[in-house]
Amino acid sequence: MTTQGETLNGDYHHHHKHNHGGIFGEQTELIFSIISGLMLGIGFLLSFINTIDTWISVLLYVSAYFFGGYFTTKEAYNTMKKGGFEIDFLMLLAAIGAAILGQWAEGALLLFLFSLGHALEHFALNKAENSIAALARLTPKTAIVRKGNRQVEVPIDQLKVGETIIVKPNSIIAADGLVVKGKSSVNQAPITGESIPVDKQPANDDSLAFDQLAPSHQVFAGTINGAQVLEVKVLKKARDTTLARLIELVNVAKEQKSPTQHFTDKFEKYYVPAILVIVILLLFAFLVIDEPFSESFYRAITVLVAASPCALAIATPSAVLSGVARAAKAGILIKGGGPLETLGQVKTIAVDKTGTLTKGEPRLTDVIPYQDITRKEILTTVLAVEQLSDHPLAKAVVQGALSELKDQPKEQAHALQAFNGRGVQAIYQNCKVFIGNRSLFEEELSLSLPAELAERLIELEATGTTAMVIRKGEQYLGIIGLIDQPRPESHAVIRQLQEIGIKRIAMLTGDNQQVANRIAAEIGINDVYGSLLPEDKVTIINQLKEQEDKVAMIGDGVNDAPAMTNSSVSIAMGAAGSDVALETADIALMADHLKALPFAMQLSRKSKAIIKQNLWLSLAVTALLIPASIFNFAGIGIVVLIHEGSTIAVVFNALRLLAYQVDEKLPV
Template structure:
């Protein structure tokens, strides 16, 4: 399956918060939609008002035609007026499409209306234009509801920011902000740029970007000078999110054009880049269907040569078939559902890049998860303290915290943080720290020699570990822990265990995925098999494949695809990029703030929340069901109307009513997705 990244799709154009659906049928390009919404004497509703005027003139003309005392030209004048107002936008768009070398449905409708006038059936032609223009106007109104749901993203970010420069505070536009500027965000106001909190603590409503329903606590980094994009989530904020009750000072990390919100808008604007399988089918169908219809219509013009009827009757039948066969509903059936589905997903913090991923997600049979940061928290935590030689847990923790406070090893911070949470008090630092590369550390604490390290450190120094210590280490490591031995003077007083623990929601989410019909769930990780198996057992995954290099993950995805059909790879979008590209659908976790994750994946879960995945799959399945309904409705209507108009049972008026009714039906059916809620 070929995939295009957002980076390949992006242009240097300004971000325009609107998405363009297919240009077939009733859908036109962005310029047309802009005209419908904003142009004309009645403002954005001009097309709708013109259609209403057309209907009024048609009604008056029809009523006057029954009054014998009034001249016939009066009724005709009203019909001609109806033609003008009903055909204004139809003619405008037909001319524009012909100028581009296209013959679209507007042109077919115009030809049908002119044909009716030639036959003297002015009221039939006016009725066609009234219903077509009214359908057009209501369709644009309905589709714009879905578009506006997405376009509202552009309104999230404030237009100005309060910045501190040269010890002075002043208000500037967000376009003037520079990286490393310090901005001040007042309580209950929107944050104007991506950045890192350097002063103040507050709860921030991140729902506009990540879909999280509960405000997230933000705290300042310890060293503002060292603040960069790689700090943990509790220090990061995004443009467009809403500050809580306290003042925050934020160091800007991305200028306005590069913010998470800006990237999100760009990607949403490209959601039609990947067409869904159904859209590809309808495109192919129309390529063959339209020429066949045109040949049929031309043939019917000469029916009077074969059967006993006048040319006018043959012409009328041909025009009726032309109206009946116009594939408006078919052309709009998929884009209306796709656009609504994407808008609904975006509202819950799930970015879906087009109709392709939207449909494919619901048909997945297997899921492959990266472990670190996806199924687990992504950072080690202190998981166990084992006491030995009569020492208490408090004594072991005190020694460990005092020594590890001095270390810059990646595990040291986790040990200190977890230890202090257990101990619930501060501990003074040890003295004379000495690191033993890859093995552990040595220090002096309260006059005693402390050694903390892995078994290899003690074996290196010729110390034989007691059998009970070895059995405890084996037990902890089988559970997926990294174990360290704590020695005071020459006595082993305890063991500490660390582990990248599973996410709290992981087990429940995986159970939910199995309930909704995902047949196979596997874990792919670079960690050793023992750790992979331990984590998998805790969260309910039967298949855990450990010690995999990136290229081995790609092969694993290929093998899964052969065995199971459609498979998704869920990861962080960075080191899992090759495996994501190989999968049917690539899904990035916690993509907010990560340019690589946003650009790599087909679907991005903006919040770092695994439990958004079942919602996304359920939404996809609902979208696919609605697309299928729309397809059957639109094809069914065409299949019924063509024979009825050929045999003369259905007139132009009946064909138009049925035709426009089915078009609006599929549009509003698609809009149901905007209100989608997953069943609990």
């Protein structure tokens, strides 16, 4: 994690390549700058008193030079050692030039204002940096490990995978892991941005990997335990936790350049040499114009100060850093300026269905007995058989059957055999039981279904239900139906996205078209693409891009990776639990719901607007100051005042993003 005194971003602004600390600690530069201003002010006032020798004022100006120029000289020296010279060097040159001309007061003013702007800019940018640094402070330094009957406190970097840690009430959880004992609610806001605590309870199976765990069993380092003691099995080392990855990715993100930044870099590449040519020409103006060399020199130095692209260099990075920091606070990881700018320009969104718009957890909705079979007989049979399977559909059947029957079947089933994508068979009450879809019976077993069952099957499938036929021995028992439920927030989020100007929302799914249509109708989406393979999703994304220019793709980052890679900006949901999602997506919504998406889009638009304002301000000030200084309308004092003022204005404008709340006029 970058500390306050270290570089914020070495390549984007020369002002941040050195340590700003000193004898007065972190704020030394600011204090030096204030002393410089005091010396300058006293010297200036004394110069009006005739009885006081002028050398006293000059002495005060020299000390103003020392305090105002200390960090600037240090910076210029460090840069020159590396074989370059930048704005600090130019400012120093301008101040020395003013002293040679005997204009000590103006030289001191230049160094005072430059160092003040420098110090305030550093102070302001640190606020954005600290928002990100706050993430690093979430992890406790130690954890309590259970060793037999003893409890031992160990540093978190010595925690081993497989150890059990004890999390006391209201303390911060030290590692990513699964709950093995205790029930408590955990505040996950620091990682996922969710405001409501999530209830946690022990997992039945402690052999699962971290990203296979249900949210109720999974805990993240940096989250805050509620009122009860939890025991957690450590599943990731300290450096591999979601929080550690998040900090690392945020640090990488703030280094990434945005399209606007690439534009300003290109602009500066041609702009700086052009200005240097103008300055050299102005140095020799006394050969053409009837004026002393001192005047030409002064004008050239003033133009040098006026044309330094300070505000331009900091305009975009400061806004990107603030935007990324604000998003991280809301549980949204934006990987740099590119995605931050692009997301706000998107008018078309493609959304994966399963696990994104729906929970990806089917629920048992239909139990249809055949002839004189009872409902209880069907449920008892499917419960006995499906308990042996770990398939997601089997889990949903077991959960549904248990909630109705309330108790286990008296007899156990055994000898489970799975038919991939078709169903299962097992032995129950000395009979072979088959549970599966139409193709299990018609293709695998070469049986034709009774007309009544076949009709009911068609009806159910038409409504988007996953239907399974049950046969025990020679007898058909009936049909059960499961439906994947839309997430409760999906409808509201889709409406919000439409209200903030998203013109087209397309749903992509591998499920059949009927299932897709039913879910889409429930949550308010008109564009529906069903029965898609991963490569079909890529084709649809490319078609949408041709029609709509920029397209965002939202998925869970696993089976959607190819489509997400082809989109203009990819968004993964529920990324806190998935390494794949964190890696593949441009933007990761840490919580496992879509609620943060409208906020992310509006933050992106706000960031883009602030970047534009900053660019216009910095370009306008430069365009105004260069001619003004060439034609002697403004001296060094005025130029420095306006120039450094614009740099500080740009930074503080960018910092408004840190406090950004959703626009009240927009219903989010």
